[in-house]
Amino acid sequence: MAKLHFYYGVMSSSKSAILGINAFNFRRTGNKWEAIKPAVDNRDSDTDIVSRIGIRTQANALKNLEKYTPKPNTQFILIDEVQFFSPHDIEKLVKIADTTDITIFCYGLKVDSNGNLFPASAKLLAEADELHQMETVCEIPGCSSMASHHIRFDEQGNIIRHGSQVEVGASQYKSVCRKHFHKLYDNPCAKLSLCIYKRNLQKTK
Ligand SMILES: [Zn+2]
Structure with missing residues (x-):
């Protein structure tokens, strides 16, 4: 039985970069691997996984994992933005891990911008053999x-408290600690100050 890993964290916690480094090392050591990303994540490329520091990894963009079968001799599967798949897709990964020798590394967000678990992430938290939290600091200055x-x-x-869980792109998001999330999200009059907003714009240009 192979292992299913879930690396979870907020936006900008280096998930796609770590995926890219793993792919690089597998290539260097001659291991057979394949990378997958959800087709909905097309903000930077239709096919490549692109990290914020520019590491690119060629991937298979799939709408779901229903008809997915690993290629012969694959030893590792790397999946980016796994939260955009469904719990049913995660069940497929569990089956692959339980019936083959393929180790699966999933990378994704745990919670959405309303503080709720993504369904696929909830399934992974329940089923993954190993959970790894990717850490980064709150983006509120100080x-x-x-x-x-x-x-x-x-x-x-203005804080947005509604909308789809599937919103691609990080330019209108900030990764914050729990205290600052509730301070901003729970107060209907709260607003991100202009200086923080401008700083965010500069970062994303
Ligand atoms: Zn904070």
Whole structure:
């Protein structure tokens, strides 16, 4: 029985970069691997997984894993943005891990911008053999707590508390700690200050 790993964290916690480094090392050591990403994640490329620091990994973009079968001799499967798949897709991965020698590394977000678990991530938290939390600090200036939540905001800095869980792109999101999430999300009058918003714009240009 092979292992199913879930690396979870907020946006900008280096998940896609670590995936790319693993792919590089598998290539260097001659291991057979394949990478998958959800087709909905097409913000930077239709096929490649692109990390924020520019590491690119060629991947198979799939709508779901229903008809997915690993290639012969594959030893490792790397999956980016796994939260955009379904719990049913995660069951497929569990079956692959339980019936083959293929080790599976999943990378994704745990919670959405309303503080709720993504369904695929909930399934992975229940089923993965190993859980790995990717750490990064809260993006509110002066805060050194670990970021665990996301705040979504519009161009005026207003907090958005509705909408689909599947929103691709990080330009209107901030990764924040739990305390700052509730301070902003639970207060209907809260607004992201303009200086924080401008700093975010500069970062994403
Ligand atoms: Zn904070």
